Amino acid sequence: MTDDFVPAHPDQPGLDPAVDAGEHGDAILSLRDVSKVYQSGDSEVRAVSGATMAVEQEEFVSLLGPSGSGKTTLISMIGGLLSPTSGQILVGGTDVGALSSRELTRFRAERVGFVFQSANLVPFLTARENLLYVSTLQKRVSRKEAQKRADQLLSELGLADRAKNLPEQLSGGERQRVAIGRALMNDPDLILVDEPTAALDTQLGRQVVELLAREVKQRGKTGIMVTHDLRMVQYTDRVFEILDGHLTHVEQPSALQH
Numbered sequence: 001m002t003d004d005f006v007p008a009h010p011d012q013p014g015l016d017p018a019v020d021a022g023e024h025g026d027a028i029l030s031l032r033d034v035s036k037v038y039q040s041g042d043s044e045v046r047a048v049s050g051a052t053m054a055v056e057q058e059e060f061v062s063l064l065g066p067s068g069s070g071k072t073t074l075i076s077m078i079g080g081l082l083s084p085t086s087g088q089i090l091v092g093g094t095d096v097g098a099l100s101s102r103e104l105t106r107f108r109a110e111r112v113g114f115v116f117q118s119a120n121l122v123p124f125l126t127a128r129e130n131l132l133y134v135s136t137l138q139k140r141v142s143r144k145e146a147q148k149r150a151d152q153l154l155s156e157l158g159l160a161d162r163a164k165n166l167p168e169q170l171s172g173g174e175r176q177r178v179a180i181g182r183a184l185m186n187d188p189d190l191i192l193v194d195e196p197t198a199a200l201d202t203q204l205g206r207q208v209v210e211l212l213a214r215e216v217k218q219r220g221k222t223g224i225m226v227t228h229d230l231r232m233v234q235y236t237d238r239v240f241e242i243l244d245g246h247l248t249h250v251e252q253p254s255a256l257q258h
């Protein structure tokens, strides 16, 4: 099933090496002039307009913006769930827009950990099985290793005693934490989280964001966290703001007033 996957590599077609060496040096993630226009009926919605950003390995950045400003659209494009209308997205040298649908599936399964705004757990699997399910999809590690990792994550997320519960037997915040554990299960290069703390109280929210920050720093990942919560911004290295689809880097996060 995976034999025909061709990883992007300068020697292989599909990636222009000149692009890879671009202005952002060793940025693991780089966006150039990325836009997304949704067609709905006769009208068009320009959800993201000319977004350019670069994020490096071991960087954890936050993405702030009001409802409808394009946050979910932007991280969905970065995670290969949505194709940009124009512009280019490079993840570790892979031009995400140039991947075939089969390659995209593999890219998402192996390199991206996505935590959606709604937890989106498999309803008939327990919390622990929701984590283990990820590793059955990609079979990179043994069952035993996967179980060890799942149990470790569940414990770090304060869910050890909820491991056998089905999603319907969990609170909203617990479901969200299971979704975070699931996103970290496959050891992704890129962690994309959409409002991880919305359903959590402050104490738990901090713990979850600290865990994400630790994961990024200790395991050499790159993380983007969408948040409305300015208290969580302090756990990130840099802040981007998006307003009406226009992305900007916030030079002085301390100046943010909400």
Ligand SMILES: Nc1ncnc2c1ncn2[C@@H]1O[C@H](COP(=O)(O)OP(=O)(O)OP(=O)(O)O)[C@@H](O)[C@H]1O
Binding pocket: 038, 039, 040, 045, 046, 047, 065, 066, 067, 068, 069, 070, 071, 072, 073, 074, 117
């Ligand atoms: N599938 C779609 N078709 C048409 N318009 C869409 C679609 N998805 C999103 N939009 C529009 O694109 C804009 C950006 O939406 P997006 O979901 O990215 O915002 P957001 O910043 O994540 O908002 P929130 O904080 O409420 O989650 C909004 O105006 C939204 O209505």
Ligand SMILES: [Mg+2]
Binding pocket: 071, 072, 073, 117, 194
């Ligand atoms: Mg959203």
